[in-house]
Amino acid sequence: MSSPMDMLPRVGLGWDRHALVAGETCTLAGVVLDSPVGPSGHSDADVILHALTDALLGAGGLDDLGTLFPDTDPQWKSASSDRFVTAALTLLAEVGLRVISADMVVICDRPKLAPHRATMRANLAKLLELPIDRVNLKGKTAEGGGGDAAQAIEVQAIVMLKGVPRAGDCS
Ligand SMILES: [Zn+2]
Numbered sequence: 001m002s003s004p005m006d007m008l009p010r011v012g013l014g015w016d017r018h019a020l021v022a023g024e025t026c027t028l029a030g031v032v033l034d035s036p037v038g039p040s041g042h043s044d045a046d047v048i049l050h051a052l053t054d055a056l057l058g059a060g061g062l063d064d065l066g067t068l069f070p071d072t073d074p075q076w077k078s079a080s081s082d083r084f085v086t087a088a089l090t091l092l093a094e095v096g097l098r099v100i101s102a103d104m105v106v107i108c109d110r111p112k113l114a115p116h117r118a119t120m121r122a123n124l125a126k127l128l129e130l131p132i133d134r135v136n137l138k139g140k141t142a143e144g145g146g147g148d149a150a151q152a153i154e155v156q157a158i159v160m161l162k163g164v165p166r167a168g169d170c171s
Pocket of ligand 1 (some may be wrong): 047
């Protein structure tokens with residue numbers, strides 16, 4: 001049974017960072033970029049989708065990505081990270097929440113994101129089942145001040161959720 005509080009919007013914040021390694025496939029926001037370096041790590045190392053998933057789970061008051069999908073579990077090894085986003089959306093629906101907007105900042109000196117930004121943004125909107133103007137993605141370089149920004153890629157994601165009536169709730 002939902003209370004009026006459940007209908008108020010909720011905000012979630014996610015962050016992730018992966019090392020960039022030569023020869024790794026570079027999958028960002030579900031899009032494979034032609035790049036000599038790519039993020040290394042668990043699953044397909046899609047740092048954007050990992051930060052986004054944590055923002056979604058955080059806003060919903062749920063356990064985080066590492067707890068729900070541990071890298072010690074072989075089923076998540078080399079997994080396509082869109083599965084994490086989809087799973088998070090399903091968990092949110094089960095507790096009567098739906099994402100209504102998302103914004104992300106990607107901090108890296110390479111690869112260059114600008115040529116791929118529109119494609120990544122469209123893919124994120126599709127994944128979240130939102131209109132394109134509810135989803136955004138900005139690339140930032142550390143402009144030489146970020147220490148190892150050339151060797152790593154970092155993402156901050158923020159989402160807003162709203163409560164939706166669940167089946168069985170009185171209205
Ligand atoms: Zn990650």
